Amino acid sequence: MARKKIQTMVMEGTLTQAEALQALSMAAQSATDAMPYALLKCKDHAEMQKIIADRDACLLAYTNAMRHTLQHTGPLFEKTAKELTAAAKAVNRKVKTIKDAAEAVELLANLVRVAAKLALAFV
Amino acid sequence: MDILTAIAMRQAPCATAFVHSADPAQIWRRGVKQLCHPALGCLVALALATGCSTLSLESAKNLAAIGQESTALSAGNIFVSNDEFTRAMDAEAFFHGYAGTVVPQQLEQDYQSIQHELDARKAVFVKLGETYEAFHALAVFNTASGVASTINELGDTVNSYARTLNKTVLLTAAEKDSITRIGGLATRRVHARRVARSSSLIRARLELLVVLLEDPIVKTQLTTFNQNLTASRAAAIALLWERGLLDPTPLITELAGDAGLKAGKDAAKTIASPAGSHLKDGLTLVVKSRMQRRAALIEQGYHTSAELIRKLIAKHLELEDGALLTPAELRGMIIELQLITHSLSPQTTF
Structure with missing residues (x-):
C-alpha cells in the first residue's frame, strides 16, 4: 500500500504521516526535556503549573495524533510541522539561558501553540 | 548437477x-x-x-533455537515493557505533584490506550516464539501437528496486524494440513520434507512481518512512544538530580573505575558545597549524555530487530537449500541486538 502523503499548497514536496508524527514527538520530547530546568526557576506553584500545562499540551498533541488513524491532514501540514521542529529546537537552545521565572513560564508557550496547530491536522 | x-x-x-x-x-x-x-x-x-532429504535436521534444530531467542530479543526491543511503562507513569506523577498538580486524565487515558494497543501487537511475536518452539519439536521429534497449527495461528496474527494498517499485502489462505499431509515410506525423507515445508511457511510469515515493521508509520509509532516514556523518566531523574537528592558517588566510582579507584567518603558533600559547583556541572553532563544515548539506542534497537528478522529469513532459505547452520554461526546474528538490549536495561551504565 502506498504511504499516505500530504501535498501542500505552500511548499514543494510532501510530508508523510510518519514524519508529522515524528515532528510532534520531537516537540513533546523537547518540552519534557526542558521542563525540569524551567521548573527549577519558578518561585511558586502557579508558575510551575503554567509550565507543566504547556508541556502536557505538547504531549497531548502527540498522544492524540498517535491514537488517531492518521488518515487526513490539511494543506498547511508540512509548513506547520517545519515550524514545530524549529520551535522545539528554540526551546532546547533557550532552556540553557533562562534567567528567571518569567522566562521559564514563557519557554514552552510558542511550542505548545504550534504543536496544537499541527495536532488539529490529524482527524 | x-x-x-x-x-x-x-x-x-x-x-x-x-x-x-x-x-x-x-x-x-x-x-x-x-x-x-x-x-x-x-x-x-x-x-x-528427494531433494529435501539433503536438508539438515540438526541445522533446523539450531535455527529453531536461535529463532526463539531472536523473537524474544526483538520483542523486548520493539515494545515498551510494563515495567518501563509503570516507571514512566510514576515519573509523570512525580513532576506533576512537584508542581502542585496532577497528571491530566486525558493524558493518562491516552497513554493507557496507546500502551494497550501497541502491546496487543506483541501477539505476533508471542506467536512467532511459539512457532519456533513447535518447529524445534518438529526438527527433533518429527511432531508435525503442533507446528502446523502454530504456523496457521502465526499467519492469522500477522494478517491481523496487517489489517490494522489497512495493508493489502496479506498472507494467502491458511496452509492447514499441508505439513501433516506429507507422507511416504522413508521416515527420514518425510521428516526432512515436513521441516522444509514448515521452514518455507515460517519464512513467508517473517517476510510479511518485516514489511510491517519497516513501514515508516509503524516504526515511528513504536519508537516515538518508547522515546517519550524515556524522556519522562529522564525528566524526573534530572529534577531529582538538580535538587541534590541523588547520590553522585556511584557515578564518580564508575568514572574512576579504570584506575581501580572509587569515590571518597566525602565526595557527595564536596559536590554539594559551593566549591563543588564545577564538579556538579561535569557530572550533570554525564547524566544527560547517558540519558541521550539511551534514547538514541531505542531507534537503533528497532532497526537491528527488523534486520534480525531479515537475517532469519535468509537462514531459512539456506536451510531449505541444504546448508549446514551451526549454533556459533547463528549466534553471531543476535550479538548486536543482545548488546543493545543489555545497554537499555535499567541497571546498565554506559
Whole structure:
C-alpha cells in the first residue's frame, strides 16, 4: 500500500504521516526535556503549573495524533510541522539561558501553540 | 548437477571422466532411452523427489533455537515493557505533584490506550516464539501437528496486524494440513520434507512481518512512544538530580573505575558545597549524555530487530537449500541486538 502523503499548497514536496508524527514527538520530547530546568526557576506553584500545562499540551498533541488513524491532514501540514521542529529546537537552545521565572513560564508557550496547530491536522 | 549429467552419472556412476568427455547429445539420447526402462525411471523420479532429504535436521534444530531467542530479543526491543511503562507513569506523577498538580486524565487515558494497543501487537511475536518452539519439536521429534497449527495461528496474527494498517499485502489462505499431509515410506525423507515445508511457511510469515515493521508509520509509532516514556523518566531523574537528592558517588566510582579507584567518603558533600559547583556541572553532563544515548539506542534497537528478522529469513532459505547452520554461526546474528538490549536495561551504565 502506498504511504499516505500530504501535498501542500505552500511548499514543494510532501510530508508523510510518519514524519508529522515524528515532528510532534520531537516537540513533546523537547518540552519534557526542558521542563525540569524551567521548573527549577519558578518561585511558586502557579508558575510551575503554567509550565507543566504547556508541556502536557505538547504531549497531548502527540498522544492524540498517535491514537488517531492518521488518515487526513490539511494543506498547511508540512509548513506547520517545519515550524514545530524549529520551535522545539528554540526551546532546547533557550532552556540553557533562562534567567528567571518569567522566562521559564514563557519557554514552552510558542511550542505548545504550534504543536496544537499541527495536532488539529490529524482527524 | 543438470539432468544430462544426472543421467550420465546413472549410466556410469563410477566413471566421471566419461561424463565430462562424452557428447551431451549422445548422453541425452541414451538417457531418454534408459528412462523408458521402468526401474531406472523410478530411480530418477526418486532422485528428483528427494531433494529435501539433503536438508539438515540438526541445522533446523539450531535455527529453531536461535529463532526463539531472536523473537524474544526483538520483542523486548520493539515494545515498551510494563515495567518501563509503570516507571514512566510514576515519573509523570512525580513532576506533576512537584508542581502542585496532577497528571491530566486525558493524558493518562491516552497513554493507557496507546500502551494497550501497541502491546496487543506483541501477539505476533508471542506467536512467532511459539512457532519456533513447535518447529524445534518438529526438527527433533518429527511432531508435525503442533507446528502446523502454530504456523496457521502465526499467519492469522500477522494478517491481523496487517489489517490494522489497512495493508493489502496479506498472507494467502491458511496452509492447514499441508505439513501433516506429507507422507511416504522413508521416515527420514518425510521428516526432512515436513521441516522444509514448515521452514518455507515460517519464512513467508517473517517476510510479511518485516514489511510491517519497516513501514515508516509503524516504526515511528513504536519508537516515538518508547522515546517519550524515556524522556519522562529522564525528566524526573534530572529534577531529582538538580535538587541534590541523588547520590553522585556511584557515578564518580564508575568514572574512576579504570584506575581501580572509587569515590571518597566525602565526595557527595564536596559536590554539594559551593566549591563543588564545577564538579556538579561535569557530572550533570554525564547524566544527560547517558540519558541521550539511551534514547538514541531505542531507534537503533528497532532497526537491528527488523534486520534480525531479515537475517532469519535468509537462514531459512539456506536451510531449505541444504546448508549446514551451526549454533556459533547463528549466534553471531543476535550479538548486536543482545548488546543493545543489555545497554537499555535499567541497571546498565554506559
